[in-house]
Amino acid sequence: MTMSASQREVEYLATQIIKEEKPVTLQSFSRELDVHVHHSKEVLLEYYQKNKDKVTASFIITGKSSKGIVVKLSHSESDLEQDLANFTEIHTIHVYCLHLKKISLTNSELAFEELKHPVDASRREEYFKNGLIKGPVVKAVKLQPGAQPIAKRDAPARTSTKAATPPVEAKPVKSAGLTSSYVSRKQNNDKGTGKVNTLSNYTSRKGEAKTIPTKRASEESSTGYQYKSRKQDAKQPKERIIVSNSNDIEEDFEMEDEDSVPAKPIKSNSTDLEKLFDDDNFSDIDVDEKEKTEEPATVIEEQSTKETKESEDVSSKAISEEPVQTITETASEEPEEETIQEIDEDGYITTIKKSNAPPKPSRPAARAKPAAETKVAPKKKTDGKKKQSSLMNFFPKK
């Protein structure tokens, strides 16, 4: 050894290894003391050879075997000879790590030790000076100028999706307006399809459509308390909104990747979604049913801030609609004998009779409508007659 370790280096090794009982690796030594790696190799070897009684070392052997280049870590000097047997050509052997004999280091502990000395990109030049290979200059890549407009474009895109999604989200609300068990069922149908379409990464939707409806239906029919269930439903749009938002975010992320993602496809997507829901409505449920359910939904959308007003609205509506529920129940039981017998049986007699009488005549008319299958619905909002007729219409079908 021609070169000897400086005072500072020896002191560092002594405090680290002997006092603190910590391992010192080649890399940590070089980085901590800002010395060249080759110099570190020499210092570490020298220190090891002078303190063999207390300190043990692991070595790196570089060279070639019959298969190719080999970089071998030997855990102690005594292993070296054996490890060398596999080499056909040896480049060098140098110390990798020094530590006290009494502490034994596992490989992972050693690796963990190395992780304590992470690189600091600002010290690159130092590292190169100390023997690391100087690579090309690292440049932080700014997001390409094209990316900026994307961010801007994002905004309209997002709003467009948002603007487009509310109708989708609103649907559960609509159905929520009706609190009869039947309505809740519809809502769940909607929900099922909606989720499948928006969240592709969920593993299984099976059974949900089946389990929820029955559960909820039983719950709601048992409470029978209109206002409460309405509130519960008012929460649901929130959930849905979250869902669609997360979808938005995903898309945004992807848009960052691509240089230009026109807002159009998204729009069309959302409209597609809408259509999908529309279809569902038409296929699953009578048109008249939809018309009825749409009414509360608009109320919610417009007056979302004035909840009290809304609730009043709803409650008043609910009262007027309660008969509907009973009708549907009785109707399903005795579809043909609609009016007269019920009056006799039930306690609500009078109210039922009033609401019940009109549907009869209007029934044939209602039947004609679904055949046409058009969105006549929204126009005839307040028509109580038609609501009922539609319900009646549904049950005989089944």
Add this chain to the structure above:
Amino acid sequence: MVEYTDYLNKGVSEPGEVSTRATVEYQSDYPKRSEFTIASNERKYDHQFFSMYQYRFKELKERIFDNALQKWGDGTRKIDGQTIRRQDKILDITSGQLCWVIGTVFCDLKNKLNILQDVDKGVDDVLPIPPDSYVGDDEEAITVMLEDESGRAILHNEGFLDKNILVTGCIVAVLGMEIQAGIFEIMDVVYPEAAPQKPLKSNLEGSNKKIAIVSGLSIDEGVEGDLRLEILKQYLIGGLGSSEDSNDTSSITRLIIAGDSIKPIQEVGDRENRDFITTNNYGSKNISQYNPESLIKFDEFLSEILISLPVSVMPGNNDLSEICLPQQPMHRSLFRKNAQYLNGEYLESLTNPYWFNIDNLRILGTSGQNVDDVLKYLPKTLSKLILTIMESHIKWQNFIPTAPDTLYCYPFNDKDPFTFVDETPHVYFAGNQMKYGSEAIPLKNGGTVRIISVPKFSETGEFVILDLESLETEVVKIEI
């Protein structure tokens, strides 16, 4: 006996100057670069896969036809007194008549995933676990068929099929004879003419520039680091070995990480009994397979390497990318603090597969799913078959024939990016293999393809160095 003391700190001397890494010109603009990139608004599944097969067939048919006609002729040559005829369609094959016909191979194997079975069991919306092998217990049950739009014929001749691998999706011409209804005794096979190779005019003469390819780092989420990773890092940036060693590593111009950088969390418990019909979206069925900790560690690994060496990262089967081939680049947010360098010449997040273009050298790389999948078609999984399969990929002129049959894939419309249409690469590597292997495959039309099987680093501690000029490869093994 070698005296180790002779080698202690041999060649370790402080050089006066900073050693500088070799560089090659970064080519950011070439057509094949975005061959497998799919714009986010085009990742649609509303096409039929048929279009892909149709394109593949159309594209390769003519190239096979010329080769086959040259070899077998049509009514001009005889084998054992029998005249060889060409048949347009499989349906036209007449019994006892020696003929050749072009078609698509289809393998019917017992353990192939079957969506119809899943529907039957009601688990069709749960991602099935791919089997380790598609071949069932009964090796006899392998049925290889040739089909076209007119019909199917079962290919028979065990000895021949053992030597010549044919898997679903390959387009080939077969010579043989129908020995009984529907069974075609295969005697010979002709592959498509190889697509031309770009002339290899290197500017690197004598410059001794290299690239390193590593795959399957499988960085764990545990607190303990993998010491081999540390040594790999230090070796690549020049901290280990003699001056000669760091001189060698300074000729490495780029590190390609070919997939599976992150180790997914092992699934706990048997999946069969897991509750997939729960209504709770945050329950056991939707637990992430990944631990952010491993990403952080991967990021640290990258930032350490990036100090000195440019890196290209391809996603693999276990990475955070979609399951469908071609896998799209890993998202920039996964690169955390290194995201600032992303997609400059320093750090690239690439697709899998990817066409590299390094100084006019065309390198096609995959993360190995295509090789693994073909292995599943074969009765015995042998590491020596890896190179044979990769050679077959070149022969078939399609390097992922089993997509979309057994590998998930985007339904490309009238396109098949996995078929060599206009170009055959100079170098073709597949990552995450059991074993290192490298071979030069001569092409019939001149030129050679260097195929490299890159082993999993986490299992072997090996990575591969490719010389950009001579196309020779070398494996570096890190032992602890």
